[in-house]
Amino acid sequence: YEKASPSTRWILVIVEAANIVPAVLNASLWMLGFIDVAINTAINFVLNNFSRIVYFMTYRKNVMALNEINRGEISFDSYSVARSFQLRENVMVMRYFVSVALPSVAVSFPCFVYFAFHQFGPSEWILPRKITYSLFDLHVILFRLVYLYREITVNDTILKEFKKINLITCLIRFLPHSRRVNPYKDRSESFRAEDNTQSYFDQLS
Incomplete structure (x- = not known):
């Protein structure tokens, strides 16, 4: 993340594969009749609790590192602006996931x-x-x-980022009638660098 290296993409792939592959294998074994529903439920229970433990440990590690930076207890060699932004972003996103996931369980x-x-x-x-x-x-x-x-x-930050996607505009753009009446105009050049920088700082405030 700090160096913007391609390895970040591989970390994402590995994490998603670790989530998807066990779930697919468990569901496939159950649907093909190799295991019954009791074993399937038990495996799901173990996987879910293991993922919760890993999530909590990751969140705790990020919070502790961020607190060390805020208190100035980190060495100069270990500090970087990119790392501080990374930790703030991680904590914010993980708190957002918890605020969304917990009510969904009850509903x-x-x-x-x-x-x-x-x-x-x-x-x-x-x-x-x-x-x-x-x-x-x-x-x-x-x-x-x-x-x-x-x-x-x-979350206000999520709402702002969603509005920037212009999803509704993109969907309308692919309609034949929309292209005839109001052709799509590329507005990429209208975005300025300071706008992107300000939005990035807004989400971390």
């Missing part, structure tokens, strides 16, 4: 009830089990739509 709790009823309910309750599975899908869809709005608006 999505009915999904676990629907799944448990469908999975462990009496076999003769065919219609109620199908209804609960439909409610599961409906709850997930509505939950994601509502919570996506909350994830964007709960």
Whole structure:
């Protein structure tokens, strides 16, 4: 991160692979019938708790390093402006993830009830089990739509960065009618370096 080296990209790939590969293997073994639902649930429980422990340890390490910089307890050779920005950004993003994830657990709790009823309910309750599975899908869809709005608006920095993406404008730009009526204009040259610098400092304040 500090040196803007390509190794940062590989770290991202490794971390995402460590999250995705075990989950895909666990789900595949269950769906193909190699393990039952109890083992699948136990593996998910272990993976989730392990990820929480790693997340907490990473957050604690970043907070301690940031406090050392703020108190001036770090050596001159170990200090750099890029490192201080990196630590502030890490702490801010990790706190944002926690503020988003914890309420989502409570809101999505009915999904676990629907799944448990469908999975462990009496076999003769065919219609109620199908209804609960439909409610599961409906709850997930509505939950994601509502919570996506909350994830964007709960943090001012995230909201500012989302507005900079101009996602709605990009979607409209690909519509044939929009291209005929109002052709897209490249505004990349209109952005000045000081605007980008100011926005970067705003998100760390």
